[in-house]
Amino acid sequence: MTADIQVFNQKFQALYSDHHGWLKSWLRRRLGCSEHAADLTHDTFIRLLSTTDATSSLDAIREPRTYLATIANRVMLDHFRRKALERAYLQMLEEQSEPESISLETRAIIFETLCQVDAMLTGLGPKVRRAFLLSQLEGVHYADIALQLSVSVSSVKKYIAKATEQCLLFALESELR
Amino acid sequence: MSTDLSSSQREALRAAAQWLALLGSETSDIAERQAWRNWLQKPVNQWAWERIELLQQNLQTLPGKLAVDTLELTARRQGHQRRSVLKGIVFLAGAGTLGWSSSRCLPIAAWRADHRTATGEIRSFALPDGSKISLNTDSAIDVRFDARQRLVLLRRGEIFIETAHDVVASPRPFLVKTEQVQIHALGTQFSVRQFDEQTRVSVQVDRVEVSLPIAKTLSMQQQIIEAGYSAEFLRDGIISTGNINANDSAWRNRMLVADNWRLDKFLNELGRYRNGILHCDTAVADHRISGAFRIDDTDQALLAITKLFPVRVDYRTRYWALVRPAKKV
Numbered sequence: 111m112t113a114d115i116q117v118f119n120q121k122f123q124a125l126y127s128d129h130h131g132w133l134k135s136w137l138r139r140r141l142g143c144s145e146h147a148a149d150l151t152h153d154t155f156i157r158l159l160s161t162t163d164a165t166s167s168l169d170a171i172r173e174p175r176t177y178l179a180t181i182a183n184r185v186m187l188d189h190f191r192r193k194a195l196e197r198a199y200l201q202m203l204e205e206q207s208e209p210e211s212i213s214l215e216t217r218a219i220i221f222e223t224l225c226q227v228d229a230m231l232t233g234l235g236p237k238v239r240r241a242f243l244l245s246q247l248e249g250v251h252y253a254d255i256a257l258q259l260s261v262s263v264s265s266v267k268k269y270i271a272k273a274t275e276q277c278l279l280f281a282l283e284s285e286l287r
Numbered sequence: 288m289s290t291d292l293s294s295s296q297r298e299a300l301r302a303a304a305q306w307l308a309l310l311g312s313e314t315s316d317i318a319e320r321q322a323w324r325n326w327l328q329k330p331v332n333q334w335a336w337e338r339i340e341l342l343q344q345n346l347q348t349l350p351g352k353l354a355v356d357t358l359e360l361t362a363r364r365q366g367h368q369r370r371s372v373l374k375g376i377v378f379l380a381g382a383g384t385l386g387w388s389s390s391r392c393l394p395i396a397a398w399r400a401d402h403r404t405a406t407g408e409i410r411s412f413a414l415p416d417g418s419k420i421s422l423n424t425d426s427a428i429d430v431r432f433d434a435r436q437r438l439v440l441l442r443r444g445e446i447f448i449e450t451a452h453d454v455v456a457s458p459r460p461f462l463v464k465t466e467q468v469q470i471h472a473l474g475t476q477f478s479v480r481q482f483d484e485q486t487r488v489s490v491q492v493d494r495v496e497v498s499l500p501i502a503k504t505l506s507m508q509q510q511i512i513e514a515g516y517s518a519e520f521l522r523d524g525i526i527s528t529g530n531i532n533a534n535d536s537a538w539r540n541r542m543l544v545a546d547n548w549r550l551d552k553f554l555n556e557l558g559r560y561r562n563g564i565l566h567c568d569t570a571v572a573d574h575r576i577s578g579a580f581r582i583d584d585t586d587q588a589l590l591a592i593t594k595l596f597p598v599r600v601d602y603r604t605r606y607w608a609l610v611r612p613a614k615k616v
């Protein structure tokens with residue numbers, strides 16, 4: 111067991127020293143900022159670490175730079191998405207008429223949940239998304255949702271079912287990883 | 288990966304999602320509930336339903352409206368498919384203007400706004416402090432007056448404001464916020480219009496101070512606009528200033544005033560007051576039009592146009608009108 115881990119660590123270290131400099135430049139070119147490039151390089155290797163479970167899967171990487179670039183793209187996407195959510199969240203908090211007295215900790219937890227929900231709804235059409243959010247987060251009646259989206263109530267039900275199914279699969283997938 | 292789930296598990300999850308959707312309806316009945324209970328008997332279905340309950344627990348921690356607005360605002364700004372980063376185009380500090388929905392789509396904040404006007408409706412009323420506000424066609428605002436400020440959020444459309452003195456112990460600033468800027472009224476009459484990607488501010492009396500964030504330096508830029516002037520702003524900067532034009536306030540008298548406008552611009556403006564689509568053929572878009580037209584009767588305005596120019600109006604449906612070159616005799 112220990113020997114396996116040692117081998118894995120060695121291979122991972124090798125990957126890191128061979129490619130992290132290249133990855134940082136690659137990211138810096140896309141981001142226009144070296145500070146962020148360093149952070150996201152780090153995040154990319156962390157993500158690589160968390161998705162590979164054995165030396166064999168490290169060996170299976172034929173084109174390390176292409177593979178790293180693919181992971182880095184996802185890391186960048188998530189990073190910008192998160193930043194956008196943060197901006198929107200702060201904007202909404204600011205616009206509240208009576209700012210709630212919730213602790214910073216609670217606020218942070220809410221934000222993390224928002225990021226999760228946002229990720230779970232990736233790829234769903236705007237109407238599917240909206241139907242799900244209005245019904246599940248706000249308890250809006252289906253008839254009202256149907257009116258807002260200019261669709262039938264049976265479409266609203268289909269949208270909610272579709273989004274819910276995707277959320278369930280997403281949640282399971284992240285647990286199984 | 289999802290391939291770790293058996294096909295019966297996947298089926299159970301799909302069914303569970305459908306049951307949730309059915310039972311959540313306000314018209315769901317006892318028969319449905321009973322059918323659901325029967326379905327729940329199988330252990331794999333029980334498991335799937337537990338996953339639903341777990342999901343619901345998570346969602347319940349979120350502050351309803353705030354959460355929905357946050358998520359929808361982000362989706363609108365960033366696009367639903369996250370395409371922008373994959374194309375290699377990256378906006379680090381900006382709001383990510385790719386993926387803005389067109390003004391034809393009603394953003395959720397506008398739908399649920401405190402005050403809305405329908406197409407062609409113009410309405411005036413008083414704000415809690417006595418200030419007067421008018422909403423033009425198809426507009427929406429939220430009013431947020433509290434101890435520290437008098438804030439109007441322009442969600443959509445166009446407004447005119449005549450501020451009143453704040454008769455409280457410590458007078459609060461009067462602010463208007465749009466997608467692009469924040470406007471501080473300095474005792475005035477002014478109008479604000481929210482376009483798809485920019486804001487127009489026109490000042491009739493006194494002055495306003497417009498603030499907008501400068502992304503690169505993380506600082507705020509301020510611009511004073513005096514009476515008789517107007518300015519237009521993008522998200523990160525001013526794009527034009529000029530004299531106020533007659534049309535900026537004409538709508539309050541239910542008029543549309545064109546000053547040597549291109550016909551396509553005129554029809555675009557006229558179309559704001561009509562339900563449906565008013566389209567201008569490129570062949571006739573260049574014609575120049577001037578004059579005052581009544582907003583209440585847009586059909587009359589269209590008729591006038593057919594007399595002024597060699598054009599005709601085709602009504603494809605009741606709500607779809609096209610202005611095209613007149614048939615040659």
